Amino acid sequence: DAGVIQSPRHEVTEMGQEVTLRCKPISGHDYLFWYRQTMMRGLELLIYFNNNVPIDDSGMPEDRFSAKMPNASFSTLKIQPSEPRDSAVYFCASSHGLVYNEQFFGPGTRLTVL
Amino acid sequence: KQEVTQIPAALSVPEGENLVLNCSFTDSAIYNLQWFRQDPGKGLTSLLLIQSSQREQTSGRLNASLDKSSGRSTLYIAASQPGDSATYLCAVKVGGTDKLIFGTGTRLQVFP
Numbered sequence: 001d002a003g004v005i006q007s008p009r010h011e012v013t014e015m016g017q018e019v020t021l022r023c024k025p026i027s028g029h030d031y032l033f034w035y036r037q038t039m040m041r042g043l044e045l046l047i048y049f050n051n052n053v054p055i056d057d058s059g060m061p062e063d064r065f066s067a068k069m070p071n072a073s074f075s076t077l078k079i080q081p082s083e084p085r086d087s088a089v090y091f092c093a094s095s096h097g098l099v100y101n102e103q104f105f106g107p108g109t110r111l112t113v114l
Numbered sequence: 115k116q117e118v119t120q121i122p123a124a125l126s127v128p129e130g131e132n133l134v135l136n137c138s139f140t141d142s143a144i145y146n147l148q149w150f151r152q153d154p155g156k157g158l159t160s161l162l163l164i165q166s167s168q169r170e171q172t173s174g175r176l177n178a179s180l181d182k183s184s185g186r187s188t189l190y191i192a193a194s195q196p197g198d199s200a201t202y203l204c205a206v207k208v209g210g211t212d213k214l215i216f217g218t219g220t221r222l223q224v225f226p
Contacts (some may be wrong), residue, residue, distance in 0.1 A: 004157075033214075040214055040219050042217075042219070043203070043205075043216040045213050045214065056213070059213075074130060091158070092159060093158075100164075102158070102160045102163045103146060103148070103214060104157070105150075105157040105158040105160075106157050107156055107157040108156070108157050110155075
């Protein structure tokens with residue numbers, strides 16, 4: 001298995017631009033998670049999906065952030081408009097089941113907003 | 115509110131030493147605890163998962179223990195190697211929520 005796949009690996013954009021991050025979970029996993037990692041706040045859960053349905057988006061910082069999962073093998077996290085404080089590493093993770101099972105992380109997308 | 119703390123924040127040891135990384139959590143009502151490794155610029159690699167009913171898990175040179183009542187977990191690394199250099203994160207899955215709550219990590223350097 002290829003593991004969780006994220007693209008792009010690095011993104012540099014200017015303030016105000018739209019940014020779209022992509023994730024392909026491990027085949028057969030029914031849960032998908034989006035996290036953000038910064039030096040100041042560590043790893044934070046933004047949103048997670050079960051069977052393509054958003055379950056908890058309470059970690060999404062504000063309305064500029066949105067996430068979708070149109071099918072079991074693809075999810076996007078969009079920031080519009082982007083701001084310098086959005087600069088972070090964004091991770092996608094997936095798991096089979098929620099409570100008792102391991103989460104497997106992708107390599108992350110390093111976002112820099114100038 | 116669940117808080118997860120890892121001590122020490124950084125550790126530097128010579129190759130061959132056995133070492134212990136510590137993780138503590140404030141709410142003992144957890145479903146499981148997971149240890150991860152993160153290499154610079156990379157994602158997280160799951161090392162060990164301990165269910166709340168278990169006391170320890172082992173994988174190769176790694177052994178993780180869990181004491182729910184005291185809110186502690188330790189990750190024991192035997193015969194450390196330079197390739198073990200990375201940041202180690204623990205995370206707990208808390209009852210009543212679906213979130214993994216992460217610690218701030220221990221940055222480990224093993225020098226030859």
